Amino acid sequence: MTAADPGPVAAGPPVPGRPAEAGPLTAPAARRPWAAALAGNRRALAGLVLIALIALFCFAGPLLYRTDQVTVHLDLAQLPPGGGHPLGTDANGYDVLGRLMAGGRSSLELGLAVAVATTVFGTLYGAFAGYLGGIADALMMRAVDTFLAVPGLVLLLIMVSMFTPTLPGIVLLLSLLSWLSPARLVRGEVLTLRTREFVQAARMMGGTGPRVVLRHLVPNAAGVVIVSATFTVADSILMLSTLSFLGLGLPPPHADWGTMLTGGLDFLYDGSWWLVYPPAVILIATVVAFNLLGDALHDALDVRLQRT
Amino acid sequence: MPPLLDVRNLTTHIRTGRGTVRAVQDVSFTLEAGETLGLVGESGCGKSMTGLSLLGLLPPGGTLVEGSSVRLDGRELVGLPDRELRTVRGNDIAMVFQDPMTSLDPTKTIGHQVAEPVLLHRGVSRAAARERAVEVLGLVGLPQPRRRLSDYPHQLSGGQRQRALIAMALANEPRVLIADEPTTALDVTIQAQILALLADLRARLGMAMILITHDMGVTAGNTDRVNVMYAGRIAESTGTDRLFSRMRHPYTQRLLASVPRLTQDPALLLPTIPGLPPDLADPPTGCRFADRCPYATARCRAEEPQLDGTAEHRFACWHPVDGPAPAEIGGKVADAVAGAATGGGEGAAATTGLAEGPAAAGTVVRPRAPEPAAAAAPLLEARGLVREYPLRGSWLPGRDRRVVHAVSDVSFTLARGETFGLVGESGCGKTTLGRLLVGLDRPDAGAVTLEGTDIGTLRGGELRRRRRDLQMVFQDPFSSLDPRMRVSAVLREPLRIQGIGTAREQRARVAELMAEVGLPERGLDLFPHEFSGGQRQRVGLARALALTPKVIVADEPVSALDVSVRAQVLNLMKRLQAAHGLSYVVISHDLAVVRHLADRIGVMYLGRLVEVGTAAEVHRRPAHPYTAGLLAAVPVPDPAQERAKRGAGIGGELPDPAAPPSGCRFRTRCPLAQERCAREEPALRSFGPGHTAACHFPLVAPAADSPSDVAAGRP
Structure with missing residues (x-):
């Protein structure tokens, strides 16, 4: 046997293209599994397209369709759709289509600003709380619980009735209320991530706490963060509309969808449908679009988790 | 009289996003009452899928291909409507799964779970099912079974959970028991207990058993016959004694040789099987083992060998071997080092497919301290x-x-x-x-x-520098590498943290490390999940080496x-x-x-x-x-x-x-x-x-x- 046995030395030349264990190396998997999963997901695509259309409408629309949204024209009030006003005019004589665009701008800006602010702060807060653990974690999370115990809408109402609301002011207020959920989400994620061996490995190399958090924990928690950010955009837009609907939103001449709805309701019984349906439809469409995207991202992440 | 279980041409295909995976291909075997058949092979070779296919428990997208036949006592199971198949599952054929942690429902009591198959299949009263549960829990050696009935899975140890799982499988006195890696998650001591229990139960109840395992040692002591599976097919099938002493398939030979043994000379390298099993969505045309086989010829790559030979020893190979490989087949540690030093770099040698083959013979004194009782101060x-x-909660007063x-x-x-x-x-x-x-x-x-330095007293920068000398390789290659980092970043991280070298030097060092652990340099741009477990463990070793500890x-x-x-x-x-x-x-x-x-x-x-x-x-x-x-x-x-x-x-x-x-x-x-x-x-x-x-x-x-x-x- 030994004489006939070729052994590894005499086993012939290596097979070209098949180095040791080369299987997966020769066929790299999709480099960006998220992007691939998103592209193949109809809901995500629908959400993204809808968001793009609404953004285009709000930001590029005014360049093509110029309207005066500052001066009151009572002579042009309550015109039904037609003529120079495709969606008619409201009680102050503002063009409804142009006002939808202006209102959308502030809604989208607010939503994105709140999402970015809360995500950045909430993520860091949650990541450090989870990484530090122990007493620091307990204190930090009790602070979150305390904030959560404050009824958000009531606080908002008090604040806006005390101070004249401005867009940055409302962004700040809404951010104060909504950084809590990303903080909790990320903390939970980090609690499971920090026991993983790659975190210990980073510590073994002498990596510092901030390095571990920023380089390893936050990128790995990015999935939940992005999903929550998407939902935050939708929530903030709804919240602003709620405030405006209650008459406590941005003061005139600022436009926003919630205020338009309130204004329209007064005249709904007069048959002025064009004052209610357009802002309602675009508001719903925006919220639905962001929720679709968030849902799809969530699913895409789940798939990724199953794969690894 | 027909055999108890007669499996013919069992072929399972699974449709996935990547195409059709031919998970089980043309598997045939028989099983008599009281007999234990082993199914062995590496992971991904279709062992578990064979077990599941017998019961018709296929994953989503899975189908049994035309011509597959599973006969239990002459009764054809393939094609039975699901309702009738359910009367077979857990009743005539039962299964014990690998992981006792996940195979039990954590929200239900042990008693409920063991009684469940009895309730389902026997139509007895709840009380009678409970009695039966007590009986089988006693049978599997769980202490105080009656008291255990109301326990939840988390209250039992791993070994006890595995016993409870076996009790569930035995509750209806199955005629065939399929045990899928029943002891892989357990300690050796508990493993020995569970295997003894299974052998004892089989003898007492006259069951037939299919033991699925990757462990050649477990196979040796607990089976009568063995089917060695490779890439969804049976590579070799014979009696256990014969398989271990006179195997014919090179895969069996290599698989057996690569198991480390207590009696082995540690100066010898273990023989390895280079490469990985083929992708079953796109199996090679010839012999599926050809790419990893030292004896492969052009014929092996062109023509697929059929399972052939005598009735008691079948194997599918064009160039069968005869008996086990000699121990020296892997070469010596010293030779491998010498070969690497003289033979143009280890990386080249390691990536050629036969990583540990010595490139140049020669004896070099092992540069190790062979005398443990050396007088020098310990490191x-x-x-x-x-x-x-x-x-x-033990810090609370009163506790x-x-x-x-x-x-x-x-x-x-x-x-x-x-x-x-x-x-x-x-x-x-x-x-x-x-x-x-x-x-x-x-x-x-x-x-x-x-x-001589107490590392417990070190703090800050001092501790960080000392860390260079002490590194760790972790157990789980799936969780020890950050999934969001490319391998190049993973390997550079220790150098960055320790501030060693310029960016260019770091890149050169990373490439050097890859070569050292036998991975190709293009792997640097990949993410950990694109590597196999063994490759990941190599990356883990390379990372530990980065700081020359x-x-x-x-x-x-x-x-x-x-x-x-x-x-x-x-x-x-x-x-x-x-x-x-x-x-x-x-x-x-x-x-x-x-x-x-x-x-x-x-x-x-x-x-x-x-x-x-x-x-x-x-x-x-x-x-x-x-x-x-x-x-x-x-x-x-x-x-x-x-x-x-x-x-x-x-x-x-x-x-x-x-x-x-x-x-x-x-x-x-x-x-x-x-x-x-x-x-x-x-x-x-x-x-x-x-x-x-x-x-x-x-x-x-x-x-x-x-x-x-x-x-x-x-x-």
């Missing part, structure tokens, strides 16, 4: 290490302060270039000890010194890997050690792995080091009954030896580490325990040079006038 020393974890004694008074030394192996069952504190050694955790008492602590470095890949990683560790003069602390529950790597072995039991000695000595002349029991429990890939020792080994399970037994902690499971063991804690005594053990009634005579108590540093 790493652990002195009286204690680590205790308080139990949850007892209960602590888990993870590590109790452990002392040992590690010399330069030496490998110290730590073995013990899970829960014995060996992982905690490893974390203490590298400074990931701080001891409550005692100290770890590296070249003096000591590497490897916690179960190969336990998550397949046998053939395991051998590759073990060989790589040996080669790296010889090339760099590394010292290792290897932590493993697998005595054979430790025996293969280590110069000296420490056996841990419930937080204590109960025996320390040279690897050969501990293996040949164990002094502590626990060591002897562990050695006996290791499955040996030799049918005769394995059958001879059935039922040997250690009974019982590890006691609660929060309330360790008085005196000798092992006494509750020790066959030799006497009253003195409960009263008096045994001190470490000498059993020869460098060989100590803590036992009142050792298996070998202690050396005269042993300076035990002084050495152990105990009062």
